[in-house]
Amino acid sequence: MDTINGIPAHPLFVHGVVVLVPVAAVMTILGVVWPAARRRLGFLTPLVALVALVMVPLATSAGEALEKRVPHTDAVERHTRLGEQMIYWVGPLFALSVVWWVLHDERAREYLASRLHLSPRGRRIVDIVIGAATVIVALGALVTVYRIGDSGSRAVWQ
Structure with a gap:
């Protein structure tokens, strides 16, 4: 998907990544360090x-399409390289948020306790x-989304 209503899709999808990755990371950290937050957030965190996690490949794919339409610069190349790393942080963030939720869900915890002894x-x-x-x-995902966003801004404005 290159465009949405004639507008490059990459900046639109990137907004989802820029919002959702930090929100997911913060929710996950809160769930680990603050039991009351974990109980309130429940399955919402994963x-x-x-x-x-779904937004990252959409943004990456749309970015690859956009990359073919803009002048090739070192800044664009750096942004592309960094952007390809995001999935390696968000995938494990999702998986670990699910594992953490399962480990602390009462029903799942009882089941695991009986099976794992x-x-x-x-x-x-x-x-x-x-x-x-x-x-x-989660901290790595936060740093990575910042670095990618910074490099993307530099690629656009420099």
Whole structure:
């Protein structure tokens, strides 16, 4: 999809990425570090991360189409290279947000406890490892979306 109503689709899809990736990352971090937020956000966190995950390839694909229509510069090349990295952060963000939600959903937690036979200490270790990985990936997604946006702005305005 190159255009929407004659307008390049890339800037339109990018707005979805620029909003949804940080929202999903912040919601995920809140769910890890603040149990009350985790209970309130529930399945909404992985759902927002899923929509962000869908938006990334749309923006990337539309960006590749737009790249063929604009002058090739070092700034455009840098933006393209950085843009291709976003999926490697949003995919794991989505997956980890689902894992974190499942680990803390009461029904899923009971099922997992009966199947995995983890001690309370074992569950705590799993929480720490998955929680740390989730926060690291969420922070990486935030930094990456910023770097891509900055490089895209520079490619347009310089």
